[in-house]
Amino acid sequence: MRRKDGWTVLIALALVLGPVPGTAIAQPAGTLVVGAVAEPVNLDAAQVTDFNSTRVIRRITESLVAFPDDSTQLVPGLAESWTVSRDGLQYTFKLRKGVKFHDDTPFNAEAVKFSFERQINPDHPFNKLGKYPFANFNFGTIKAIETLDEHTVQFLMKEPRASFLTIMASAPAGIVSPTAVKKHGENYPNHPVGTGPFRFVSWDRGQRIVLEKNPSYWKFPVKVDRVIFRPIVEEQARLTELLTGNLDLAVNLPPDFIAQLENNPRVSLLRGAGAHVWYLGINNEKKPFDDKRVRQALNYAVNKEAIVRDVLKGTGQVSAGPVLPGTWGAEPGLRPYPYDPERARKLLAEAGYPGGFSTTLWVPESGSGMQSPVAMTTVIQSNLKAVGINVALQTMEWGTFLAKLRTKEQDLFALSWAAGNEDPDLVIYPLLHSSQWTPGGPNRALYKNARLDELLQQARITTEQAKRAELYRQAQRILFEDPPWIFVDHEIQVGAVSKRVQGFNLHPSFDLRVETISLK
């Protein structure tokens, strides 16, 4: 009898576990499933710093200024229009009328003031209920926020900062429902409420976040009923789920998967430029790198085309400087340093290093925006070896890497900057202005060029874009001639969607605009 029971259990188990052909369950119409690279940490845009979180949050909350669906130029968002005073010290926003938060409370000037003051005013009743990591970087120049009437709000600045409008389009500038923040207090990051195309429904930890369409969205009727974000860290698992129909959309796919995806009839491959730069930092303070000719030689010695073609499988474009080509601040006349080892050797000899030298290169094994750091630096290492420079690679975990860069002991280091917008003030200034030297700022190359500093400062306080563009073009010519880094590439994002997804494009800000999707 007991033995018989055992068999019954075994057979039952076999039936349950047994092969079920085509485990992909029929996808319900109207539900879109997105594979996230990792689980969002929380859903308050002011309290996160990673793309996984903001990609979900930006469906829920919106900012006054916005990016259109295909670029990072600035267009009206929750503000219909704005004016900037001549001295750049007053920004007045006219707010869109009739917009409501998902909790049915009105979007108005008070809500705008609340959303920023909770981040920057230590005396604000809700300031202590959260940590706002970028508040100072983003909004440190705000002196005061005045509500002129129900639909007009004015920002007064301590000093002019021309990139302020771009910052107002970033995720932390999203407007939150004050009622929701007051209701949930320090738990607000798990109960986000905004005005966006989707409203938050549920979060099953480690498994999925569910959003539902906002039926009264002000901008356009949303065509997808529900979006589910699933965190799948392992790349192969994300790819398998996409190919077996359990995901509709996956991004951050590694270059090695491209060939497989290109020929697969079930999915469409997507590519899109990203506002990003990958560079090989050089410690400009250390010998022999303090000699401009050595840094030029390094740029000639590295075969960027080969890296983009063979390591990145085309998911990058060779860069000639920090600014993304084709954006308003880019210098169109700049061409990347050609691969010319002969010239590199000559420059090294002129600088007094005919036999080359030895140095170290710090590399994070992975990290936000780092593409394929180890493979890329391995190519760079062999390129440099060919001109007589012996490079020892030191690979480290991301957190360790960032900490070590503050010691200023680096020789060479691989790093990237994903600004997610096209304002050079948010790229060149922090990375290369001498006031931003690490550990005080992100200028980890310890670069200093007095003329560049002057141009960047001037561009920062100039409000007119055409004049700023001219200043930035000059700045880029200086950087090309006196290179602070080895310029490597700007990322081209790779994603894939199932065939039923229509109308989706990868956004240069790295945002995932699933609200543009309709399902076949």
Add this chain to the structure above:
Amino acid sequence: MRRYLARRLLQLVPVLLGVSVVIFMVLRLAPGDPAEIMLGSQATKEDLDRLRTELGLTQPVHVQYLLWVSHVVRGDLGRSIWRKRPVLTEVLHHYRATVILTFAALTLSAVGGTTLGVTAAVRPNSLLDRCSAVASLFGASMPVFWLGIVLMVIFALELRWLPASGMFSPYGGGDLGDLLRHLVLPAVTLAAATITIIARLTRSAMLEVLGQDYIRTARAKGLVEWAVVVRHGLKNALVPIITVIGVQTGVLLGGAVLTETVFAWPGVGTLMVQGILARDFPLVQGCVLIIAMTFVLINLAVDLLYAWLDPRIRYA
């Protein structure tokens, strides 16, 4: 017996205290702190210093530790720096998934391992015995993440028999069948190494027992062979087998960290990896403490099992 149990439970205290000190120190000795990771590559020193003060990271380490322990003994594991939720809630939510996975892998390796081991011992040097030796070598030397991906490619991508990741289907699903289908690949992956270790150990323990005089007597009595092997053989070989199963539970709990990450299994391992990368100190400390506690309790259970298996063992 009761006094023994009480004493063993009391021993939990120094063990967990030791674990807590080690994990607390290791996290703080690793370069990079939560503020550093939170602010990423755009951070200014001013922002970092402010955040460090807010997070209490500027206090001396022993003060931070005592503060934390004083909360832990009151059942408060603190709040996750990133997730804005109490660590206990967060860890317990993921604990269920880890227990399911570990238990499934444990059952698989205990049942599979002993069956294989016994079969091999009954016919030493047979084809089956040799195959199981080769399989053991493979099982023990394949890294979890590699095996997991290979199984995923074969059974989820090519054959489409099983789902590739997660614990339930993204929509619908949610029932036992759905859970079991999702459980197969991670459980097999996790159990692969353990199954072979248990099989090899069972084989050698069984070979020793099967050579004993009482086995010969049992056979002489005319007992059927399976009764000789299982009732007289296996039962007497079980003590070392149970010991190794107990130890392997710890290995499985550790291995769950990798397996969960590969298969997006929403357990404590996945949570811990995220916590470590983000240097979310309270979260990682909470995860390690819960895992350590589980391991210690399982070992206690194994010790108690001995007495049941071998009446000659007594606790005082």
